[in-house]
Amino acid sequence: MCGFVGFIDENDQTYDHRAVIVTMADAIAHRGPDSEGYFEDGRAALGFRRLAIIDLAGANQPLCNENRSLVLVSNGEIYNYRELRRQLIAAGHAFSTQGDAEVVLHGFERWGAGVLDRLRGMFAFALYDTATGELFCARDAFGIKPLYYAAEGDRILFGSEIKGLLAHPHARRSLNERRLAHWLCMEYLPDEETLFEGVRKLPAGHWLRWRNGRAERDRWFVPRFAPDAGRSLKESAEAIEAALRESVAAHAIADVDVGCFLSAGVDSSLVAREAARIMEARTFTIGWGEGRFSELEAAATFARATGLPNEGRILDAEQFFASVPAVQYAMDEPLPNPSAVPLYHLCAMAAESVKVVLSGEGADELFGGYPYYQECLAFAPYMMVPAPARRALAAAARHQPEGTHGRRFLIRGAHPLPERYIRLEYNFPWAEALDLLAPELGARCAAAPTPWELAAPLFAEIEADEITAMQTADILTWMQQDILLKADKMSMASSLELRVPFLDREVFALASTLPASHRVGRRETKIALRAAAARTLPQATAAMPKQGFVTPLAQWLREDPWREQVHEVLNSERARRFFRTDRLNALLDEHQRGPRSHMKKIWSAYCFLIWHEQYFG
Template sequence: MTAVMCGIVGFTAEYLDPASARQTAKAMAELIRHRGPDGEGYYADTRAALGHRRLSIIDVNGGGQPMFNEDGTLVVVFNGEIYNYKPLRAELRRLGHTFATDSDTEVLLHGYEAWGAALPRHLRGMFAFALWDRAAGTLFCARDLFGIKPLYYYQKGACLLFASEIKAFLAHPAFEKRLNEARLPDWLSMEYLPDRETLFAGVYELPPAHTLCWQNGRVTLQRYAAPRFRVQRGRSLRSWAQAIGDALADSAAAHRIADVEVGCFLSGGVDSSLVVRETTRNQPAVQCFSVGYREEKYSELPAARAAAAALGVPLTETTVTAEAFFDANRAIQWYLDEPMPNPAEVPLYFLCKTARQRVKVVLSGEGADELFGGYPLYRQAVWAEGWQRMPRPVRRALAALLPGCGLLRRGAQPRWQRCARANYVFETPQERDKYLKRSPNTPEPARRCKPYFDKVRSLDEPTALQWVDLQTWLPRDILRKADRMSMAHSLELRVPFLDRRVLAVALGLPRRYRCTARRGKIALRAAAARRLPRALATNPKRGFPVPLADWLRQDEYYARVKAKFTGPVAERFFDTGALCALLDDHRAGKTNAMTKIWAFYCFIEWYEVYFVEQKPPIL
């Protein structure tokens, strides 16, 4: 098997000079060299060019890309792993296909010959790939079910660009780099955009579980899978715990496959502890990694140490200082492509850096909360669902009596407003708009999420919120930072919870086994109780705490932020007086405005890197 955690790039046009196109593809791939420092490959003809940067994990001496079928009419570049490639290869052989390699990449070529655009429905794994059909003049791209691996595209006339990261487009002469300023208000409210658009005008993200087909200058997107919650009744909690454990064990076994050493992230929480526990079945002394701070109340290191001791695994610790945190942010915004003000990405960056010094592959626990009901928002949704049984006029009256109570205020709203993560940074659009230089003429951010909620009107509120998170929050926040921070250090990050078989179990869980008003991940914790020491199975969810609020009150870091808030980028987009007042109020302890301050600060640093300096920071 050839696992290729890497970067892919390419483009199409009405006519290309192959030699020149090959050089352009090489320049594009060079900008994402960090995704694949172990090798490169390129292909170009008069209509298309493809490029590939390789991080060798399996079959480290073979499996070069781009890869061709027997007659050279199909060419593919691929980022990811297909876990069921062996049964697929056997099936394709029965259909008469001949294989030249022991590679999951080759399965894509013959699978496309056999099944065409239905190919992704057959795949179990994490992937983004682009397949050029020379005979038909068709470019076919696909992204995995969860959006674990990224893929972006940009069209200008008959020219279509695609890449694993947006920054690769900077090397193509057809790319016009412009800020998508109309979406800045949405981004400020949510810290990501919940749809296909990005903060680069004209650049789109291929959504999870979608294919893209380009032919004769026309782009067509098609969804190939749509997970649906279908509750299976009549099973006990014990039975569900067994099913979850079995599915995770099967997934973890597939994710362990590599010709290099595999490590694990370990925070001490139930999700990462379960992943480590399954990994130790075949790799007892698996190297584990954790990150924290000198400020112990924010650090997960004590919990990670206890978990490592209970599981009998070695632990490598990383401690992030305030100075390192701020110094790294500029590079982090470069790697992210789009600004992301979630402070958790910074410790993740350092965690990945440390892990890469010892291993090439790590397993992590992302996705467990979305699948099994772990977020406090889901528990709040259980409460809100009961609140909805009261007459709407009564709810509105109570919300008016206590306007400072966010739960009551949201309880009087329709579901798409109440449940959307559009108040993640700012409670209301009005609160946000007072910082903007130009008054936005855009819908309220929650309306961007309404189409998702409209598709699941029949589901109960917590389940609907879970489904929307799987389409938006998970790929555009959680998985984006996981991919970028790991790939920044040429580290492959695998996520065993995000697997078709684990998903199938999660979609059948009754709501009462996912979350109640007081408890989350009920069935998952029951599974953990059968496999982990009791202290680990019952550890409360901590998130990824960061002492940033405290650091922003210290003179050195207050001054750093103040300089940005009074600089030319801030002056262009924001009311600098309002920004400084926000910062001063936070420093004085009048409010905790960390999330808002960091959002503005990250946008400014990102804009400086991509639009002012127009080059990557010194890394």
């Protein structure tokens, strides 16, 4: 686990390329405090910061091939590197390290872009051809590791974090204002753009080739489900158990200590239990003084029952609010998911003892863990009603008071899945987001496509039942832009490598064959995964309902000094530049009165303003 930065700028020699690449690498030093390395040839410059995990003394980067025609910088881990290494040595390639990244370098020599289909792991990398000046970049299938770039004219900047790009003297530091309404709705941008004008993210499962100011991009992996209706639930559970056991073993390969995150849920418990079979697996849990929100007791109970060492800590409101600026800076783009804050502290705690942790991200998307997937089963018979009749019932339902039984169902039921997909208006409805923004800014954002127009091409590519379509959309958007980005940035802020055994190509190959009935039912989610868990975990853990990383934030926003602190930020001069502060105050006041919660909306505006201060203040 490391970080890299780089640029190609052969026609501008007015600045010191070496000094600039060092400054860019320094901006991401937290990703790799163990060593640093650089390459520059007057046209290109590559910088690398290393967190040493495998071949501690030898596998430093940048790496060159035998004739120094290719230079590699990479981030992540290749879990099948030993097998690939043997194949490449047999084919005549000479290795200079014992590390995993070198198989990417020689594999590209051997197979070109075809090496991507052979890599089992999490990765982002950049390969520079010293003879042609060509740059080839790629990102892993699920987007576990990030990769950003900014191309303008005959110059391209690239790297693991946006803050590394911004350290270049020709980088633009400009807010992408026209996308702010999209961000308010979804808490991320679901496409290649970022909230920095001109900075783009390479999507998961894509590669980018750049030469002489021209960029070519293509997709090398598409997550597709192909359910096998002939498999029994027992067979599914047995196959999941075997696949996860093998994946955890692969993900545990390291020359340093490896630990596990442990919540009260089934996903992290399964990973920790499998890890305990092969190593002394220390586990780490964060919780709250407010007991009804905390997972500390349940996690400790599970750890005792299974003989796992567990370290737990309590996070209080003062620590939570004090760390928000650091969290938003670490994220590069603003993220209002409150769980980012406890994850930041959990990673810091684990990093005191280990350099690698295993975590349970990805299980919900692959195995059907979110309760809103069950909505598809409820809507299925209603979708048989003709669309004009559903629209008429929705129009009538809108005249009923909010909270009326059946109102939300009838309104949402008027729309096909691409329009009612819950992530499109996860924080704010589109109209409310536009109305919240300062009038001129709101008008600019209103000219952009609606969230449904953004989602239409995505769903048009997915040929599947509604449950599977929603899972696929989550894998391509929510999981990549929220869950995995948060995991990468929060762990790397503490120089900690976070590995996700569920997001393994072999585990996905199995998950993609599960019938929808083994994923989601009317009373249960992750049906087959829970059946697998019941074979090895306590029943209470295997049956634990999905609850996410719950925080007491909604409660704290009703209490001083936290309410007053948020109120001050929401009424600042900065806030008036972007928002109608009367709308923000109305949300805060209604939240204060209760019982209705506007926590997500309030926190979105607050996090954006804190983030903006970090990068533009």
